Amino acid sequence: MKYINLITEPTADYELLDSGEGKKLERYGQYVLARPDPGALWKKNLSEEEWKKADAEFIRKGEKGEWKSKSKLPDSWTINFGNLKLLIKPTSFKHTGLFPEQEANWRWMKSLIKKSNKQIKVLNLFAYTGGATLACAQAGAEVVHLDGSKKAIDWAKENAELSGMADKPIRWILDDALVFLKREVKRGNKYDAIIMDPPAFGHGPKDEIWKIEEDFLKFFELCQEVLSEKPLFFLINGYASGYSPIAYQNNLEILVKKYGGSIEIGELAIQESSSGRLLPAGIFARWQA
Numbered sequence: 342m343k344y345i346n347l348i349t350e351p352t353a354d355y356e357l358l359d360s361g362e363g364k365k366l367e368r369y370g371q372y373v374l375a376r377p378d379p380g381a382l383w384k385k386n387l388s389e390e391e392w393k394k395a396d397a398e399f400i401r402k403g404e405k406g407e408w409k410s411k412s413k414l415p416d417s418w419t420i421n422f423g424n425l426k427l428l429i430k431p432t433s434f435k436h437t438g439l440f441p442e443q444e445a446n447w448r449w450m451k452s453l454i455k456k457s458n459k460q461i462k463v464l465n466l467f468a469y470t471g472g473a474t475l476a477c478a479q480a481g482a483e484v485v486h487l488d489g490s491k492k493a494i495d496w497a498k499e500n501a502e503l504s505g506m507a508d509k510p511i512r513w514i515l516d517d518a519l520v521f522l523k524r525e526v527k528r529g530n531k532y533d534a535i536i537m538d539p540p541a542f543g544h545g546p547k548d549e550i551w552k553i554e555e556d557f558l559k560f561f562e563l564c565q566e567v568l569s570e571k572p573l574f575f576l577i578n579g580y581a582s583g584y585s586p587i588a589y590q591n592n593l594e595i596l597v598k599k600y601g602g603s604i605e606i607g608e609l610a611i612q613e614s615s616s617g618r619l620l621p622a623g624i625f626a627r628w629q630a
Contacts, residue, residue: 342590345607347445347625351614354420355441359392359613360620361385369429369437370420372396374408376435380621387615397431405433419503423447425475426503428496438470438496442609442622446576447476450534453574453629454480457533461573464532466518466539466564471497473536473576478509482534487514487521489545517545519556522563531569538578553584561592572600572630578609579624589626602630 358366360381367374375392376399397410408431417430423444429437454461454477461482465474470493474486488494494513501507514521543551575596577589586606593604606626610619
């Protein structure tokens with residue numbers, strides 16, 4: 342096992358300008374957004390005057406919130422990121438549709454797929470707006486993209502069109518992840534690679550309840566049952582679950598015993614353009630053959 346940190350550095354269309362005091366200041370294309378981030382447990386580097394220049398700030402109200410715009414902010418706009426064109430839409434849950442910390446994982450998956458000497462079939466679970474799906478499809482894989490939110494799937498389809506990938510072999514599935522996996526086991530369908538980003542708590546399209554502490558182990562067992570005889574990779578991400586990457590590593594050790602290969606675990610982080618300081622943005626554990 343190897344412990345590494347995956348760091349997203351500033352790009353032409355995305356940068357973390359500053360963070361601190363429970364907030365982060367980011368630029369998506371030409372627009373600057375300020376929003377909460379409880380992981381930013383330190384002082385800001387930039388002045389309050391700089392923070393006040395943000396085009397919009399997310400103000401929390403209960404479980405949701407609203408964006409207070411200081412200029413005419415569009416409902417959505419497109420940026421280039423990770424060799425993809427992606428739609429940014431500030432939502433009432435503070436999200437923008439992009440988790441930039443995942444870009445290093447996208448590059449890792451693309452490299453493995455391109456090096457493979459066979460057609461790779463990928464299952465992306467809790468797939469959100471499709472960054473990982475499009476990265477894999479761009480590298481030549483067939484992808485099953487599953488999410489419990491129709492809005493997220495529609496958004497992912499928009500991203501596919503923007504990136505010129507509407508004709509790629511991607512199946513868009515609206516379903517509960519556990520229900521879908523049980524069906525796939527019965528059907529005998531197999532996948533060469535699995536990506537998952539399980540939330541701590543969530544709902545399926547028919548109000549199915551997901552609780553990671555109750556459902557993860559069964560979920561991981563089902564994932565093993567749909568792996569092909571010679572799988573390529575398995576990626577687990579964690580954002581708000583509160584677990585250590587070692588917890589995910591302990592599950593992936595089963596794959597090492599069965600298929601060989603190696604595991605990497607660690608933190609995902611975004612580098613500030615103003616100081617080089619790192620903002621923690623989640624954890625990951627990944628196995629490759």
